[in-house]
Amino acid sequence: xxxxxxxxxxxxxxxxxxxxxxxxxxxxxxxxxxxxxxxxxxxxxxxxxxxxxxxxxxxxxxxxxxxxxxxxxxxxxxxxxxxxxxxxxxxxxxxxxxxxxxxxxxxxxxxxxxxxxxxxxxxxxxxxxxxxxxxxxxxxxxxxxxxxxxxxxxxxxxxxxxxxxxxxxxxxxxxxxxxxxxxxxxxxxxxxxxxxxxxxx
Amino acid sequence: xxxxxxxxxxxxxxxxxxxxxxxxxxxxxxxxxxxxxxxxxxxxxxxxxxxxxxxxxxxxxxxxxxxxxxxxxxxxxxxxxxxxxxxxxxxxxxxxxxxxxxxxxxxxxxxxxxxxxxxxxxxxxxxxxxxxxxxxxxxxxxxxxxxxxxxxxxxxxxxxxxxxxxxxxxxxxxxxxxxxxxxxxxxxxxxxxxxxxxxxxxxxxxxxxxxxxxxxxxxxxxxxxxxxxxxxxxxxxxxxxxxxxxxxxxxxxxxxxxxxxxxxxxxxxxxxxxxxxxxxxxxxxxxxxxxxxxxxxxxxxxxxxxxxxxxxxxx
Numbered sequence: 001x002x003x004x005x006x007x008x009x010x011x012x013x014x015x016x017x018x019x020x021x022x023x024x025x026x027x028x029x030x031x032x033x034x035x036x037x038x039x040x041x042x043x044x045x046x047x048x049x050x051x052x053x054x055x056x057x058x059x060x061x062x063x064x065x066x067x068x069x070x071x072x073x074x075x076x077x078x079x080x081x082x083x084x085x086x087x088x089x090x091x092x093x094x095x096x097x098x099x100x101x102x103x104x105x106x107x108x109x110x111x112x113x114x115x116x117x118x119x120x121x122x123x124x125x126x127x128x129x130x131x132x133x134x135x136x137x138x139x140x141x142x143x144x145x146x147x148x149x150x151x152x153x154x155x156x157x158x159x160x161x162x163x164x165x166x167x168x169x170x171x172x173x174x175x176x177x178x179x180x181x182x183x184x185x186x187x188x189x190x191x192x193x194x195x196x197x198x199x200x201x
Numbered sequence: 202x203x204x205x206x207x208x209x210x211x212x213x214x215x216x217x218x219x220x221x222x223x224x225x226x227x228x229x230x231x232x233x234x235x236x237x238x239x240x241x242x243x244x245x246x247x248x249x250x251x252x253x254x255x256x257x258x259x260x261x262x263x264x265x266x267x268x269x270x271x272x273x274x275x276x277x278x279x280x281x282x283x284x285x286x287x288x289x290x291x292x293x294x295x296x297x298x299x300x301x302x303x304x305x306x307x308x309x310x311x312x313x314x315x316x317x318x319x320x321x322x323x324x325x326x327x328x329x330x331x332x333x334x335x336x337x338x339x340x341x342x343x344x345x346x347x348x349x350x351x352x353x354x355x356x357x358x359x360x361x362x363x364x365x366x367x368x369x370x371x372x373x374x375x376x377x378x379x380x381x382x383x384x385x386x387x388x389x390x391x392x393x394x395x396x397x398x399x400x401x402x403x404x405x406x407x408x409x410x411x412x413x414x415x416x417x418x419x420x421x422x423x424x425x426x427x428x429x430x431x432x433x434x435x436x437x438x439x440x441x442x443x444x445x446x447x448x449x450x451x452x453x454x455x456x457x458x459x460x461x462x463x464x465x466x467x468x469x470x471x472x473x474x475x476x477x478x479x480x481x482x483x484x485x486x487x488x489x490x491x492x493x494x495x496x497x498x499x500x501x502x503x504x505x506x507x508x509x510x511x512x513x514x515x516x
Contacts, residue, residue, distance in 0.1 A: 032331060032334055032335055032338060032355065034330060034331055034334050034355070034356065034359035034363075035327050035330050035331060035359060035363055036327065036363065037327045037328060038331060067338070067348060067351075067352060068338070068348075068351065068352035068355050068356055069352075069356065070355075070356035070357075070359045070360050070363075071356070071360060071451045072359070072360060072363055102349075103349050103352060103353065104352065106451070107356065107451065110435070110450075110451055114435065
């Protein structure tokens with residue numbers, strides 16, 4: 001598990017619109033989460049909440065009350081949801097997992113790795129963000145730099161990482177496509193439009 | 202005129218008198234040639250039935266009932282009939298199979314509830330699985346299994362149950378049974394510790410047929426054993442959809458980590474996965490797919506017999 005946050009700061013992420021879905025307490029959920037059928041119902045409930053969020057919003061999926069989860073459920077409820085978020089089906093909305101370090105993560109991790117995807121995990125809303133799943137080695141530093149900063153322009157990020165602007169932008173775009181960061185456009189910036197990258201949790 | 206079907210029950214050694222799936226092999230072979238005549242299955246040498254023997258027996262009887270005008274079951278002694286009754290065997294097969302055992306007398310015996318077993322259960326769809334898993338989770342909680350172990354066992358079981366009803370097109374759905382023992386049943390002489398045995402059987406098309414729907418596996422599914430070995434790998438599934446085919450691989454890892462094993466049997470293949478090694482051999486054909494999981498809690502020789510709480514991290 002890779003921890004992302006090394007410095008605490010006042011961040012744009014804190015102002016992000018958010019919703020928390022408690023899987024164990026939800027109507028579609030419960031404490032024993034098994035089978036694809038159950039996973040599909042939970043995913044549909046999650047998608048509804050996600051679609052109700054304003055753009056740039058983040059849905060925290062809280063599985064801490066779930067006692068057990070099998071691979072099929074994890075893949076159907078989270079693996080598929082994360083793949084759809086990453087594919088842009090929910091616009092600029094994001095998903096993060098609220099779960100502590102325990103065995104239950106294994107099935108979620110296995111599903112995400114199987115799909116070459118990752119998601120952000122926190123112990124509690126506002127807690128330290130960690131990566132769950134698969135992020136290519138060379139992108140981890142970039143991701144960490146964005147999370148340390150909370151919000152950072154491409155120019156500053158490139159400087160920080162010692163990369164040229166294009167390479168930096170390419171890396172950040174890949175993270176964006178994994179659904180792990182948010183991008184906002186600052187049109188008032190000197191020299192024209194400029195992207196800023198923000199952490200989502 | 203009745204055909205008597207013999208079993209291969211060992212008369213000596215660690216597996217003496219135990220009804221396992223393997224001991225049913227001669228009867229499965231004979232059942233394939235049954236054409237309507239009455240048959241009797243001779244269970245008299247059996248002294249002990251474990252879940253895989255029970256699920257195998259259920260699958261065998263389903264096959265025999267479909268091919269024979271009358272199916273009989275010869276039982277002896279008191280313990281085996283009583284255990285079969287306790288496992289709901291006669292509730293499922295009582296009116297379809299003739300037996301010499303006095304089942305009505307068994308039904309009147311008070312049913313103890315040791316909280317250590319899941320009776321033989323017949324299921325047909327994924328919707329039935331959460332209820333079964335819930336029940337087993339309660340059993341394990343009663344046995345003071347910690348949340349970690351409970352979660353591992355139940356997550357294992359639900360995957361296999363889902364496989365059994367999803368891929369199989371089985372005429373009788375699937376059978377499952379679970380029993381928690383106060384000693385080690387699998388693997389010969391060392392009996393100190395505890396063990397949970399899980400068995401699930403279906404009468405479907407089998408692993409090789411399911412996987413060979415996925416054309417990219419054509420070369421890897423030439424034999425049943427090839428197909429079973431391949432099915433244990435992460436991401437291998439009949440549909441080839443991303444994210445599919447993780448269940449069995451994760452189950453194998455959980456069982457291996459507990460020092461146990463995952464056995465698969467389908468067609469004429471049999472593969473057992475121990476984590477660091479995978480054994481396979483050719484066996485008489487099984488008409489469907491059979492899964493057996495052993496989850497032991499072994500204690501080392503210097504330790505007393507376990508109180509499950511104290512030793513939950515051992516082994």
